[in-house]
Amino acid sequence: MELEFAGVKFKNPFVVASSPLTSKIELLKMAEDHGAAAVSTKLTFIKQPFYGKLRMYNSPKEASIICYDRRLDLEEGLELVRQAKEQTELKIFVNITSDSGDLESWQRLAREHEEAGADLIEANLICPNVGLATKSIKGADAVSSTEHGGAVTGQDPVLVKQVVSALKAVVKIPVVAKLTPNVTDIAVIARACQEAGADGVCLAGGQSSLPPVDIYHEGRPCYELLNGASHGSLGGPATKLISFSQVAQVAMKTDLPIIGGGGLGNVEDAIMMMMWGATLVTYCTSIMWYGWEVVRRTVAGIEKYMQDMGYSDYRQIIGKSLQYLRPSSELEAVPGYPRIAPDKCNGCGRCALPGHCQAITIIDHKAVVQAEKCLGCGICKQLCTRKAISF
Ligand SMILES: Cc1cc2nc3c(=O)[nH]c(=O)nc-3n(C[C@H](O)[C@H](O)[C@H](O)COP(=O)(O)O)c2cc1C
Known part of the structure; x- marks a missing residue:
């Protein structure tokens, strides 16, 4: 069953989230073979500020934390999009950010990806591994002029508005903002996106987090194969209920369509996320932990659910649970x-x-x-x- 998001048609609501799952054409083909409608490509910079390697904390059934990863430089991102458009039918979100803080580099990233064939821009205002980690450890004054990407920009509604407006000014394809949850009021940031003309928002985990520590070995943080530790981005089951709340807040306070994610792992999670207000759903950790069958099972399960329940249009379930929300004082x-x-x-x-x-x-x-x-x-x-x- 098809559905529409930001004016683009999707064959189902499933998006593979920006991550190592979406950094190579072979993996995008796996996403398509297993039924995903769309992918968001791995975060692309004009030139990434440092070359990390994939290092993360994993506790299946609980959480993942990502604090260090290899991103794509512009040429790699463009080539991936070109290959994806030639070799798949996937809808391609391109996940981009500019660390230099100037709007021209955001615009260049968006324009060149549009020319390469991207279907939608996903402005990365979520990644904590650029400036936010520095801010969390050393303070705002320590954030250098080359650490403006991701969440550190996403925390400021004025900057968010500037970035979205700048992107809207140079591309015809829809612009979606992927927002950091590390703010006091997510709806303030989402409304700034709406005022700037965003076509949608993505709310998908990313709470700033630290791993457990080994209390028998000098309190060493439990990241594998990594010296040092940084505040990272939380994914996996621990984030799901927080993500529901974020999606519902934005659904009630803006008119923007939402991609909802963070902690989703099965069919029921997808449907619940849609009932809290998401139009599309996005999965990452569960596919990294349990493989591409998660996609096949979820896509098939959503379609079966719609049929079994007699729904003929996803709009019949999107936001269905919002009717129950009221202030505590009005609960009975x-x-x-x-x-x-x-x-x-x-x-x-x-x-x-x-x-x-x-x-x-x-x-x-x-x-x-x-x-x-x-x-x-x-x-x-x-x-x-x-x-x-x-x-
Ligand atoms: C290893 C790893 C790398 C990630 N890289 C990116 C990225 O490049 N861009 C981005 O927007 N989000 C990135 N994320 C965040 C995911 O896209 C997703 O929003 C988050 O993990 C929450 O969803 P989940 O609980 O399904 O994992 C990454 C997550 C992981 C685990």
């Missing part, structure tokens, strides 16, 4: 308490563990509830491995 608590199914309860006592709860006791190997003491947190139901608790 529904009265209730846990009920125990005695045939399922084996008296293990897990449900009686929560530190704040005095409502459940184990009597004769069965959980017994004092309804009037129940605070209504719902934790006992989640702790019960035998599904013996309902509300």
Whole structure:
């Protein structure tokens, strides 16, 4: 089932996020073979400020952190786009940033990629590995004149507006801004994008983060094969619920279509992200951890879900959950308490563990509830491995 984003048609909502997954033509072909509608190419500079190598922290089921990576220089980025347009039907977002802070270099990157065949520009205002890491460690004054790319620009609504306006002035293809979440109010930045004429925004993880440290070896940070540590960009499951919130805020406060990502790993995640307001969804860590089958399963699963649920258009699910959002003061608590199914309860006592709860006791190997003491947190139901608790 097709859908439209920023005036461009996509055969489904799946975008492979800018990363090592999108740095070579062979990998873009894998993306296409497994059903992706689009890719965002690896971050491209005119000339990258330093040549990193792929180093990251990985804790499957929890999070990835990327603090160091090889990006593309302009010629490499252009060649990748040309190859992709010749050899695939993918829609190509080009993920670009300028570290020099001047708008002309942003414009040059966008113009030349448009000429090479890019379908959309994705202005990278998210990457923390250029100036934001310096700012986080040494302070704003230490950010040098060649460290303006990515998140350090993305934190300032004035600069964001200037960049988006400058890009809109020189290209005809849509301009999407990929925004850092490391701001006080994401909607302020998204509105600056809208005022500057952006055609959409991408909100996809990237919270500034540090890895765990080895407490038995001098507190050494748990990055593999790397000396030193830097604040990096968070991906993987840990970011998903934060990403839902960011997407919903922007969906409610702007008219911009949204690419939503950060922590997505399966079909249900994609649909939930769309229900919180995303038109397209973007995946990275889950494909890096579990391979290209993630794409095939997710694309097939989304299409099956749409059919099974009787939806004929993605617009029927995009933003569906926003209707439930209201200030805490306007929420209404529904009265209730846990009920125990005695045939399922084996008296293990897990449900009686929560530190704040005095409502459940184990009597004769069965959980017994004092309804009037129940605070209504719902934790006992989640702790019960035998599904013996309902509300
Ligand atoms: C190894 C790695 C490299 C990345 N490189 C880029 C990049 O070049 N440009 C960019 O905008 N985002 C980059 N990202 C961020 C991802 O595109 C994505 O927004 C983020 O990881 C959150 O999504 P996920 O939870 O699905 O990984 C990178 C992420 C990883 C893990």
